[in-house]
Amino acid sequence: MSRELSPEEISEVMTADRTNVWHHLSQHKGLETNDPQVIVRGEGMRVWDANGKEHLDAVSGAVWTVNVGYGRERIAKAVYDQLVKMNYFAQTAGNVPAAKYAQMLIEKMPGLSRVYYSNSGSEANEKAYKIVRQISHNKHGGKKHKILYRERDYHGTTITALSSTGQFERKAQYGPFTPGFVEVPHCCEYRSQFGDVTDYGVRAAKEIERVILEEGPDTVGAIVLEPITAGGGVITPPEGYWETVQEICKKYEILLHIDEVVCGLGRTGKWFGYQHYGVQPDMVTMAKGVASGYAAISCTVTTEEVFNAFKEDPSDRMSYFRDISTFGGCTAGPVAAIENMKIIEEENLLENVTVVGEYLLERLNGLKDKYEIIGDVRGKGLFAGFEMVKDRVTKEPVDESVAIAIAGDCMKQGVIIGRTNRSFEKYNNTIALSPALIATKDDIDQIVDAIDSAMSRVIQ
Ligand SMILES: Cc1ncc(COP(=O)(O)O)c(C=O)c1O
Numbered sequence: 001m002s003r004e005l006s007p008e009e010i011s012e013v014m015t016a017d018r019t020n021v022w023h024h025l026s027q028h029k030g031l032e033t034n035d036p037q038v039i040v041r042g043e044g045m046r047v048w049d050a051n052g053k054e055h056l057d058a059v060s061g062a063v064w065t066v067n068v069g070y071g072r073e074r075i076a077k078a079v080y081d082q083l084v085k086m087n088y089f090a091q092t093a094g095n096v097p098a099a100k101y102a103q104m105l106i107e108k109m110p111g112l113s114r115v116y117y118s119n120s121g122s123e124a125n126e127k128a129y130k131i132v133r134q135i136s137h138n139k140h141g142g143k144k145h146k147i148l149y150r151e152r153d154y155h156g157t158t159i160t161a162l163s164s165t166g167q168f169e170r171k172a173q174y175g176p177f178t179p180g181f182v183e184v185p186h187c188c189e190y191r192s193q194f195g196d197v198t199d200y201g202v203r204a205a206k207e208i209e210r211v212i213l214e215e216g217p218d219t220v221g222a223i224v225l226e227p228i229t230a231g232g233g234v235i236t237p238p239e240g241y242w243e244t245v246q247e248i249c250k251k252y253e254i255l256l257h258i259d260e261v262v263c264g265l266g267r268t269g270k271w272f273g274y275q276h277y278g279v280q281p282d283m284v285t286m287a288k289g290v291a292s293g294y295a296a297i298s299c300t301v302t303t304e305e306v307f308n309a310f311k312e313d314p315s316d317r318m319s320y321f322r323d324i325s326t327f328g329g330c331t332a333g334p335v336a337a338i339e340n341m342k343i344i345e346e347e348n349l350l351e352n353v354t355v356v357g358e359y360l361l362e363r364l365n366g367l368k369d370k371y372e373i374i375g376d377v378r379g380k381g382l383f384a385g386f387e388m389v390k391d392r393v394t395k396e397p398v399d400e401s402v403a404i405a406i407a408g409d410c411m412k413q414g415v416i417i418g419r420t421n422r423s424f425e426k427y428n429n430t431i432a433l434s435p436a437l438i439a440t441k442d443d444i445d446q447i448v449d450a451i452d453s454a455m456s457r458v459i460q
Helices: 007-020 028-032 060-064 071-085 096-107 123-142 159-163 201-213 243-251 303-309 332-346 349-370 400-412 441-458
Strands: 040-041 048-051 056-059 114-118 146-150 179-182 218-227 255-259 282-285 298-302 375-380 382-386 430-433
Touching: 048 441, 056 060, 056 382, 071 332, 096 114, 096 298, 096 303, 096 332, 096 441, 114 123, 114 303, 123 159, 123 218, 123 282, 123 298, 146 201, 179 201, 201 218, 201 243, 243 255, 243 303, 298 303, 332 349, 349 375, 400 430, 400 441
Parallel strands: 146 179, 146 218, 218 255, 255 282
Antiparallel strands: 040 048, 048 056, 114 298, 282 298, 375 382, 382 430
């Protein structure tokens, strides 16, 4: 194990981290007696920590972000060249990479035409919500302002993004929430609300219609959905679901906003998750994989029809989108995004995701055959997970400590995997995987073998 830092540097960094950094999603008490994990280098699918330990990263930067893998010099160089030339000017003006990237992106998204830049997934979603609210004021006299969201979906960390999030524990203690957000039931077939039925997808979508009718169609302006629910337990949509959702949106003139923050830019084997299901959204938001974490960037992409609603009446002083994101004017984001997209194209990564993703599901289903505790394996492309249950008949979820123990054991083996992280009262029972789009079958074997070995120890 070669050390990445000298013993003195390690000690300085550990002290500085422990004394002054407040980590995300972390209970810090344990860090008073244990060293924090500090990641110092990455290359391809692998990262090295301060002590020189190598880890195979099966979750692309812990939260499904580094789609093209670590150490891409070409992205770093393009960002450097751009920054020394022109680092920032507010998006009230144009800049070269933002214009070029918008065009490249729109080529991948037939039916959509406008890109609004900001810098996080939560913020991209907030922009979409503001668009809905302003359309409601300008076109519907303040009606059609409600936004539907789905149980188990996550849309971000700000108070309004949390207001549209269907995860009880994730939201707990952060209320009161923004009014005008209404939950619709989840679409996880394994947890069917209707028992064992053959038309689950259509029924789950019709639940959305039921909520619309209860609320009053003239009060509902939009619905926000993940194409495949990510942090809520890797929930792939059941057959017939998306087609029915689209019909319902058309019937009640409800804007369809798809949150591609996780699935976007290749994770599922197509540029966007929704493109598997033949749906046509009115708005799409994206962030994580757009520039694979080489720079902060998010996009809210809309149809020309949505965009036009903000320029129809120039005589009205208030009618345009009076919104700004300061860092939406950073050029590092779009220039990194351009290289990111070129890498995905030149290295045929969508194809790789499809082929290696099928292998990943095959291997996970192999684990299911071996371990009774695995109740359901789900996924699409290099995005997969499995739910663990105490009993396959009752489907009672295992305690979250089981998922924590499996992830902890894998970490000791040098493989970083994901899990549902205190999002639900009951369903913190899913292991999640989202390796970089460059993953090989050998990488998948190493990841799944580590899980297998962890499970053999954790499950007695
Ligand atoms: C589906 C989805 N939407 C939105 C977000 C929020 O993105 P960010 O953390 O960049 O604000 C996330 C983050 O995990 C996400 O998974």
